[in-house]
Amino acid sequence: MEMARPLDALNKARGKRVLVELKNNKQYVGNLVAFDIHINTVLENAEERVDGELKRNLGTVFIRGDTITILSPQ
Amino acid sequence: MEMARPLDALNKARGKRVLVELKNNKQYVGNLVAFDIHINTVLENAEERVDGELKRNLGTVFIRGDTITILSPQ
Amino acid sequence: MEMARPLDALNKARGKRVLVELKNNKQYVGNLVAFDIHINTVLENAEERVDGELKRNLGTVFIRGDTITILSPQ
Amino acid sequence: MEMARPLDALNKARGKRVLVELKNNKQYVGNLVAFDIHINTVLENAEERVDGELKRNLGTVFIRGDTITILSPQ
Amino acid sequence: MEMARPLDALNKARGKRVLVELKNNKQYVGNLVAFDIHINTVLENAEERVDGELKRNLGTVFIRGDTITILSPQ
Amino acid sequence: MEMARPLDALNKARGKRVLVELKNNKQYVGNLVAFDIHINTVLENAEERVDGELKRNLGTVFIRGDTITILSPQ
Amino acid sequence: MEMARPLDALNKARGKRVLVELKNNKQYVGNLVAFDIHINTVLENAEERVDGELKRNLGTVFIRGDTITILSPQ
Numbered sequence: 001m002e003m004a005r006p007l008d009a010l011n012k013a014r015g016k017r018v019l020v021e022l023k024n025n026k027q028y029v030g031n032l033v034a035f036d037i038h039i040n041t042v043l044e045n046a047e048e049r050v051d052g053e054l055k056r057n058l059g060t061v062f063i064r065g066d067t068i069t070i071l072s073p074q
Numbered sequence: 075m076e077m078a079r080p081l082d083a084l085n086k087a088r089g090k091r092v093l094v095e096l097k098n099n100k101q102y103v104g105n106l107v108a109f110d111i112h113i114n115t116v117l118e119n120a121e122e123r124v125d126g127e128l129k130r131n132l133g134t135v136f137i138r139g140d141t142i143t144i145l146s147p148q
Numbered sequence: 149m150e151m152a153r154p155l156d157a158l159n160k161a162r163g164k165r166v167l168v169e170l171k172n173n174k175q176y177v178g179n180l181v182a183f184d185i186h187i188n189t190v191l192e193n194a195e196e197r198v199d200g201e202l203k204r205n206l207g208t209v210f211i212r213g214d215t216i217t218i219l220s221p222q
Numbered sequence: 223m224e225m226a227r228p229l230d231a232l233n234k235a236r237g238k239r240v241l242v243e244l245k246n247n248k249q250y251v252g253n254l255v256a257f258d259i260h261i262n263t264v265l266e267n268a269e270e271r272v273d274g275e276l277k278r279n280l281g282t283v284f285i286r287g288d289t290i291t292i293l294s295p296q
Numbered sequence: 297m298e299m300a301r302p303l304d305a306l307n308k309a310r311g312k313r314v315l316v317e318l319k320n321n322k323q324y325v326g327n328l329v330a331f332d333i334h335i336n337t338v339l340e341n342a343e344e345r346v347d348g349e350l351k352r353n354l355g356t357v358f359i360r361g362d363t364i365t366i367l368s369p370q
Numbered sequence: 371m372e373m374a375r376p377l378d379a380l381n382k383a384r385g386k387r388v389l390v391e392l393k394n395n396k397q398y399v400g401n402l403v404a405f406d407i408h409i410n411t412v413l414e415n416a417e418e419r420v421d422g423e424l425k426r427n428l429g430t431v432f433i434r435g436d437t438i439t440i441l442s443p444q
Numbered sequence: 445m446e447m448a449r450p451l452d453a454l455n456k457a458r459g460k461r462v463l464v465e466l467k468n469n470k471q472y473v474g475n476l477v478a479f480d481i482h483i484n485t486v487l488e489n490a491e492e493r494v495d496g497e498l499k500r501n502l503g504t505v506f507i508r509g510d511t512i513t514i515l516s517p518q
Binding site (some may be wrong): 300301302304305306309321335361362364365366367368 | 392393394396398403404405406410411412416428429430431432433434436437
């Protein structure tokens with residue numbers, strides 16, 4: 001309840017492992033290294049999952065914000 | 075009727091349990107801790123439901139506003 | 149014909165029962181308590197209908213404007 | 223050819239019966255009482271049609287502009 | 297090659313017969329009387345076609361720009 | 371690598387034959403005569419292709435930028 | 445963790461081979477030569493893949509930013 005703005009929640013997750021889900025149902029799990037007000041997001045040591053199953057290891061991935069539905073710290 | 079602006083309704087729901095539904099039909103129920111003018115929303119102690127059935131416990135979840143259809147205090 | 153701007157029609161409906169239809173075909177009927185220029189809308193004593201059939205009673209509901217197709221006073 | 227801007231065509235149709243078609247293929251026919259630069263539109267004595275068939279009489283209807291494909295005076 | 301900006305091509309087509317195609321695959325052919333920077337477009341003596349076949353004569357039609365894919369002088 | 375901004379690549383293609391692909395999978399091949407920051411694009415001597423097959427010769431075509439996925443010099 | 449903003453990750457990838465995935469599931473792999481704040485992107489020596497299989501060699505390709513889901517250095 002001590003967070004005033006939604007981006008504060010992302011700031012608290014910086015450097016931690018997060019789950020990012022997209023409108024196309026793909027999921028990326030990685031270390032949150034950067035985001036901006038459009039919710040453009042960069043993960044490192046990222047893996048792509050579809051229906052929870054590992055598809056690919058991607059290393060660094062830039063995710064365009066408008067394609068994201070949710071982010072959740074793991 | 076004492077609310078002039080739609081965000082007043084969200085302010086009144088801060089700290090309370092709310093239901094958030096997305097364009098992809100997923101539902102999130104959790105404690106509303108933050109939102110902004112884009113309706114980017116953060117829930118805590120959140121659970122994801124599909125067709126009303128519990129799918130996952132997510133803890134903290136950031137929901138991108140443009141993917142939301144409705145929010146309703148529980 | 150005495151209305152110059154579309155939002156005047158919404159202002160006249162404030163406090164009255166309105167039907168709101170969404171792009172996903174869901175319908176909400178409730179008392180219009182608030183709206184803004186994005187057509188973000190708050191209804192009270194709202195019920196959700198699909199194909200005209202009552203699905204749920206929601207109490208207060210915040211509807212994100214960009215998901216709305218039409219509003220009509222009942 | 224004497225119209226310089228598209229909204230001039232809507233101004234000429236004010237108070238007249240117009241057809242409004244939406245991206246979801248629904249059609250509304252009613253008296254044009256108001257519109258704005260987003261093409262948010264208010265019709266009175268409106269009826270909803272699907273595939274040309276009358277579905278409902280709606281009285282006053284507010285149509286969100288971004289859901290509209292065409293407007294045409296009847 | 298003497299056109300610097302895309303809207304110059306629309307200006308050259310003013311008063312001429314043009315084909316307008318929409319994201320929903322409908323086609324409108326009519327005299328181009330007005331357009332603006334959003335590509336909101338007004339045609340006169342317009343006919344609607346689906347898959348190249350005449351569906352309706354519409355007279356004047358206002359087409360919301362964001363629903364348009366292409367315009368081409370006939 | 372000497373291009374700093376994406377529109378520089380379009381400037382270099384001005385007057386040359388380019389392929390433009392749309393979100394609806396249609397392809398247009400023509401001489402690039404104009405574009406703007408929204409990527410609204412005008413081609414001359416344009417032909418429309420679906421799945422690589424010639425469908426129509428269009429002469430001049432204005433393509434609304436938001437419907438474009440890629441442009442590539444031929 | 446030394447990156448503050450998402451575009452820093454793209455800057456680091458300039459001149460390197462990157463994978464770009466689109467909302468329509470097409471993939472482009474090429475040398476990143478330019479991008480802007482809309483994530484409009486230019487690749488050189490690009491190839492198009494569908495489900496990981498090579499479809500076409502495209503040379504230079506301009507990709508409209510709003511159609512992109514992810515970018516990842518290879």
